Amino acid sequence: MRDFLRSILEQNRTLTINELAVNILSSVIYGLIIYLSYWYTHQGTTYSKKFNVTVLTLTVLTASVMTVIGNNVALSLGMVGALSIVRFRTAIKDTRDTTYIFWAIVVGIACGVGDFLVAGIGTAAVFLVLLALGRVRNENRMLLIVRAHGSKEMEIEGLVFKTYNAKALMRVKNTTPEAVEMIFELDRGTYDAAQKEQGTVIQKLYELGGIEYVNIVAQSDEITG
Numbered sequence: 001m002r003d004f005l006r007s008i009l010e011q012n013r014t015l016t017i018n019e020l021a022v023n024i025l026s027s028v029i030y031g032l033i034i035y036l037s038y039w040y041t042h043q044g045t046t047y048s049k050k051f052n053v054t055v056l057t058l059t060v061l062t063a064s065v066m067t068v069i070g071n072n073v074a075l076s077l078g079m080v081g082a083l084s085i086v087r088f089r090t091a092i093k094d095t096r097d098t099t100y101i102f103w104a105i106v107v108g109i110a111c112g113v114g115d116f117l118v119a120g121i122g123t124a125a126v127f128l129v130l131l132a133l134g135r136v137r138n139e140n141r142m143l144l145i146v147r148a149h150g151s152k153e154m155e156i157e158g159l160v161f162k163t164y165n166a167k168a169l170m171r172v173k174n175t176t177p178e179a180v181e182m183i184f185e186l187d188r189g190t191y192d193a194a195q196k197e198q199g200t201v202i203q204k205l206y207e208l209g210g211i212e213y214v215n216i217v218a219q220s221d222e223i224t225g
Helices: 002-010 017-041 049-069 073-088 096-112 116-134 150-163 188-198 201-208
Strands: 141-149 169-175 179-187 211-219
Touching (some): 017 096, 017 116, 049 096, 096 116, 141 150, 141 188, 141 201, 150 169, 150 179, 179 188, 201 211
Antiparallel strands (some): 141 211, 169 179
């Protein structure tokens, strides 16, 4: 019984040079697809070229290790532990990066054992999902903050509502005996459209007189680390 279990745990299969080359080459190709997906779906400061290159190499390395492991169950368990360390010891600044790490590992495992159908279908499915959802435009909210003399309150409200076709919502109004501060909220599309058609609202507000300051702040629900 002991010999039987040992034979199961330690069984190995020798690969030919051609099989090894196909496994590694396929992992490179699929890794490049993952690379392009990450590059295309990440924008601005969220994109990290170093992380993207790491994901590509992780695919190839995982395939290489799986090729070495083959059918050896004992080595497979060690591989699981090593990959767990890679995942949980890696600092993730964007939650989507976790998807790419697991994607690279799964594809590498599939290529390493020669299951190219699973690697291909899985890669295509994940790529299409990320392509469809990753490029959805994030409509940041814009906050227009105005502080002025109290006598200008009605004029400011009228100008802002007229400029943005009543799509600006007043969220906050702070008043003192001499001054008023108002915060208006509007979506980025409305703000950009008004900028193109009527020019900047800042200049119009200052032309009213009695304006202490005007601030425009972009606000997003995205969490960044």
